[in-house]
Amino acid sequence: MSKNVVIIGAGAGGASVAAEAKRMDPSLSISLVEGGPYTSVAA
Ligand SMILES: Cc1cc2nc3c(=O)[nH]c(=O)nc-3n(C[C@H](O)[C@H](O)[C@H](O)COP(=O)(O)OP(=O)(O)OC[C@H]3O[C@@H](n4cnc5c(N)ncnc54)[C@H](O)[C@@H]3O)c2cc1C
Numbered sequence: 572m573s574k575n576v577v578i579i580g581a582g583a584g585g586a587s588v589a590a591e592a593k594r595m596d597p598s599l600s601i602s603l604v605e606g607g608p609y610t611s612v613a614a
Contacts, residue, residue, distance in 0.1 A: 573598045581605035 576592060578585045581603040589601050603610065 573600050575599075576601045577604060578602070579604050581610035583611050586611035 574596075576589075576599050578589055578601065581589075582605075585603055585605075589603055592599055593601060
């Protein structure tokens, strides 16, 4: 069964964590929760 990861905040830090976690384990199901109007475009 794949693991679910929820990351609060989709700025530089949150998006970087999401990208690195996915590189380490491509089977992860990752959700980014962003309270603001924009997500990072630089991860
Ligand atoms: C005016 C300004 C200009 C800058 N210019 C540059 C630049 O040119 N080059 C550069 O490299 N750096 C620049 N920086 C620095 C850069 O923006 C920060 O270093 C970087 O954004 C930090 O990333 P972070 O993910 O730690 O935090 P943030 O970018 O602050 O990301 C955190 C995110 O979490 C969200 N969040 C917080 N609480 C919640 C919650 N409870 N639920 C959901 N979402 C939540 C916020 O909405 C936010 O989007 C600048 C900063 C400022 C203020």
